[in-house]
Amino acid sequence: MKSIKTVILIGAGNVATHLGMALKTNGIEVLQVFSRTGKSAAALAQKLGSYCTTDIKKILPHADLYIFSVSDGALEDVLKEFDIENAFVVHTSGSLDMNILKGRNLRYGVLYPLQTFSKKVKAGFSNIPLCIEAQDHEHLMMLMKLGRKISRKVERINSPQREALHIAAVFACNFTNHMFAIADEILQKENISFDLLQPLLDETLRKVKTHKPAEVQTGPAVREDHTIMEKHLEKLSALPAYQKIYTFISQSIIESKEKNKKS
Amino acid sequence: MKSIKTVILIGAGNVATHLGMALKTNGIEVLQVFSRTGKSAAALAQKLGSYCTTDIKKILPHADLYIFSVSDGALEDVLKEFDIENAFVVHTSGSLDMNILKGRNLRYGVLYPLQTFSKKVKAGFSNIPLCIEAQDHEHLMMLMKLGRKISRKVERINSPQREALHIAAVFACNFTNHMFAIADEILQKENISFDLLQPLLDETLRKVKTHKPAEVQTGPAVREDHTIMEKHLEKLSALPAYQKIYTFISQSIIESKEKNKKS
Numbered sequence: 001m002k003s004i005k006t007v008i009l010i011g012a013g014n015v016a017t018h019l020g021m022a023l024k025t026n027g028i029e030v031l032q033v034f035s036r037t038g039k040s041a042a043a044l045a046q047k048l049g050s051y052c053t054t055d056i057k058k059i060l061p062h063a064d065l066y067i068f069s070v071s072d073g074a075l076e077d078v079l080k081e082f083d084i085e086n087a088f089v090v091h092t093s094g095s096l097d098m099n100i101l102k103g104r105n106l107r108y109g110v111l112y113p114l115q116t117f118s119k120k121v122k123a124g125f126s127n128i129p130l131c132i133e134a135q136d137h138e139h140l141m142m143l144m145k146l147g148r149k150i151s152r153k154v155e156r157i158n159s160p161q162r163e164a165l166h167i168a169a170v171f172a173c174n175f176t177n178h179m180f181a182i183a184d185e186i187l188q189k190e191n192i193s194f195d196l197l198q199p200l201l202d203e204t205l206r207k208v209k210t211h212k213p214a215e216v217q218t219g220p221a222v223r224e225d226h227t228i229m230e231k232h233l234e235k236l237s238a239l240p241a242y243q244k245i246y247t248f249i250s251q252s253i254i255e256s257k258e259k260n261k262k263s
Numbered sequence: 264m265k266s267i268k269t270v271i272l273i274g275a276g277n278v279a280t281h282l283g284m285a286l287k288t289n290g291i292e293v294l295q296v297f298s299r300t301g302k303s304a305a306a307l308a309q310k311l312g313s314y315c316t317t318d319i320k321k322i323l324p325h326a327d328l329y330i331f332s333v334s335d336g337a338l339e340d341v342l343k344e345f346d347i348e349n350a351f352v353v354h355t356s357g358s359l360d361m362n363i364l365k366g367r368n369l370r371y372g373v374l375y376p377l378q379t380f381s382k383k384v385k386a387g388f389s390n391i392p393l394c395i396e397a398q399d400h401e402h403l404m405m406l407m408k409l410g411r412k413i414s415r416k417v418e419r420i421n422s423p424q425r426e427a428l429h430i431a432a433v434f435a436c437n438f439t440n441h442m443f444a445i446a447d448e449i450l451q452k453e454n455i456s457f458d459l460l461q462p463l464l465d466e467t468l469r470k471v472k473t474h475k476p477a478e479v480q481t482g483p484a485v486r487e488d489h490t491i492m493e494k495h496l497e498k499l500s501a502l503p504a505y506q507k508i509y510t511f512i513s514q515s516i517i518e519s520k521e522k523n524k525k526s
Contacts, residue, residue: 073490095491116466116481127462164453167495168446172460173467174482175512176439181476183431190427197435199390203379204436205468213444218379219437227336228358232430241515249438252504
């Protein structure tokens with residue numbers, strides 16, 4: 001089995017940046033960074049001690065792997081212009097099926113890091129689960145070997161599973177962060193620091209490390225304490241969007257409880 | 264200033280249990296546990312090496328502090344029958360104003376532990392912020408001193424602030440847990456373990472320890488990636504309640520972004 005020793009990054013956003021850094025740190029050479037935005041390509045190439053190009057026709061033909069880390073909407077357009085025959089390509093999208101890469105005279109797979117990357121915060125890549133998928137066993141093994149160099153958790157995940165993971169991550173991570181942002185806004189109005197909630201957040205997370213989330217649900221909704229819920233809704237009257245979210249999530253908690261009782 | 268050395272618990276639910284245990288561990292004597300439900304009163308009294316009663320008229324008159332830890336709806340009824348003159352009483356509610364205790368020939372205050380207590384999971388009380396309020400400086404100091412015996416973080420919080428904290432905690436903790444439960448359900452359908460999301464949850468929490476939540480928002484909504492959002496909604500079509508939550512929270516994330524841009 002051939003080892004992947006050199007890669008080229010197509011895209012220079014958050015995922016490409018974090019992935020590129022992790023690869024470089026672990027002895028994989030990033031030969032080149034392509035991005036239509038010259039500035040981001042140059043910035044990332046500099047970080048990686050690599051070359052950059054904004055011309056898709058100038059992408060070097062001899063890399064062991066081409067990592068397409070562009071927005072879902074842009075992937076097909078970029079692929080159309082990418083003309084290196086028989087290249088081994090992967091995308092890094094949570095939502096796109098692997099087969100978007102099929103039928104293009106390419107060998108293909110998926111390398112999806114299950115993490116929330118923001119430019120402001122450094123990520124420790126080795127703890128990030130890497131979800132991989134490939135056209136056949138040989139390429140799966142190649143990605144597996146590469147993945148294990150940069151992450152302690154490499155999982156074989158097919159396309160429908162990956163899409164489910166992506167949606168689950170939106171709820172568990174992006175929406176959770178918005179819940180924190182709402183809490184922060186409510187506290188600010190009373191001059192209270194969000195930090196006061198930290199022990200509560202730690203505990204919320206600690207509980208689901210050992211229990212199913214539905215089993216450790218607490219709060220007025222699961223107790224069906226309508227007196228408190230109405231008081232809260234009244235206090236939220238100046239924030240109608242949050243009132244709506246409060247109502248629907250509370251309803252959903254009550255419905256889930258009923259559903260779990262039956263099952 | 265008088266020290267609080269003995270307490271009586273009115274109520275034997277989650278909060279009374281965790282509070283009672285923390286008090287006992289730190290040298291405060293729990294003289295008695297009252298609950299209308301004999302079984303829970305007896306169970307808690309046994310844990311605390313204390314006495315129990317289901318007769319409100321038999322509550323002992325000489326405790327330094329009476330902690331009312333009953334549901335918000337039950338508090339006024341219990342108070343009506345409580346007839347120990349000049350007793351020092353506190354409630355432990357996040358939502359009730361301190362003044363509900365006023366005008367009853369009582370000295371009064373509030374002792375609100377900002378934590379999510381579930382019977383299934385043991386809480387480390389010393390990390391829990393204790394929010395206190397009292398009728399006057401003397402009683403505030405007494406509660407402050409008592410609070411510091413059981414918690415490393417005692418905060419003076421007035422009634423409107425406490426209500427805001429309670430609502431914020433519902434969003435940041437109860438609703439967050441429901442987001443986890445939804446994610447778990449989505450993953451189960453594809454035979455994926457919720458554990459795979461743990462590094463993502465850790466990272467989500469880690470980010471808000473050093474950044475304002477609104478500043479580290481990630482995901483399709485904040486990027487206004489409507490292609491992905493529509494795909495997710497389609498995949499959620501079998502779960503209309505979650506579709507609705509997905510839509511409203513995504514909208515709210517987009518609106519918050521606009522609001523933050525303006526401010």
